Amino acid sequence: MDKQFWFEIRDHQYAVPEGQSAPELTEELFSYIGSTDPELRDAVGYETFANWLDKRQYTPEHLRAYIPRLVINLQEGLGERDTDSVFLRAFSVLFLAEIVHTDNKRILLEREDIFSIYDKTLAYLAEEQDPRGYVPEKGWAHALAHTADLLSVLVTNRFLTRVELENVLNAIAEKITTPIDWVYLHGEDDRLVRVIVAANQRQLLDEFFMKQWLSAFTAPRRHKWKGSFEDPSRHHAYVNTRNLLRSLYLQVMQNEKLFNRDYLAAEVLKTLQNLRQF
Incomplete structure (x- = not known):
């Protein structure tokens, strides 16, 4: 055809x-x-x-x-x-x-x-x-954006439980904090934030998990942010991480019906303030 x-x-x-x-x-x-x-x-x-x-x-x-x-x-x-x-x-x-x-x-x-x-x-x-x-x-x-689109519908599916939602958010944190020779410029952060918001709206993720999850952005498993400006791949990951958190904070502040909104707003802001290269 x-x-x-x-x-x-x-x-x-x-x-x-x-x-x-x-x-x-x-x-x-x-x-x-x-x-x-x-x-x-x-x-x-x-x-x-x-x-x-x-x-x-x-x-x-x-x-x-x-x-x-x-x-x-x-x-x-x-x-x-x-x-x-x-x-x-x-x-x-x-x-x-x-x-x-x-x-x-x-x-x-x-x-x-x-x-x-x-x-x-x-x-x-x-x-x-x-x-x-x-x-x-x-x-x-x-x-990455298309994968976020798939994850955003998966996390709202009836078969996924708290465990799977936690796995998805942990996988996002791991992906975005991994050193890379690239800064995402085409709205990938916003698409990933949709996944996070959709997962949160299931009301299965408690404050303890969200606090631990956010800590993964300030203290990645495999490297440190301190001095990352001297290493291009770590610096790119830092920028990608900061962009994601900023996008998340904006979405939290704009969504008055977000589950646990006040707690998330405070914790995301605190995470941004603790995200330092120096």
């Missing part, structure tokens, strides 16, 4: 063409996930899949069959840097996010389906090495 075929579907509010079925056409959409053409990958592949999910074009059996295929994609080229394989990984994450989002609205999946996504997503968060946001001519890679 050419792009015009898909754009006509879009122009007709994603109605499935007569004589066709969404699951059959989805096989072609899946071939676009790793495309370096941003129109095919994003405007056609992702947006069509998301709209067909919303229009209930897939059965639970279809979704269960898609999950392992998408999860396997997260391993393709994992560990590479600045290669086109990132598009397959990052957009497979988005497809998974749409599946989980759909399950959150309409119960379709079993516990093992959600946990297969949850386990692989945490591993992927730790192991993805390509930090690029927007790639000239090829469009958005945005692996």
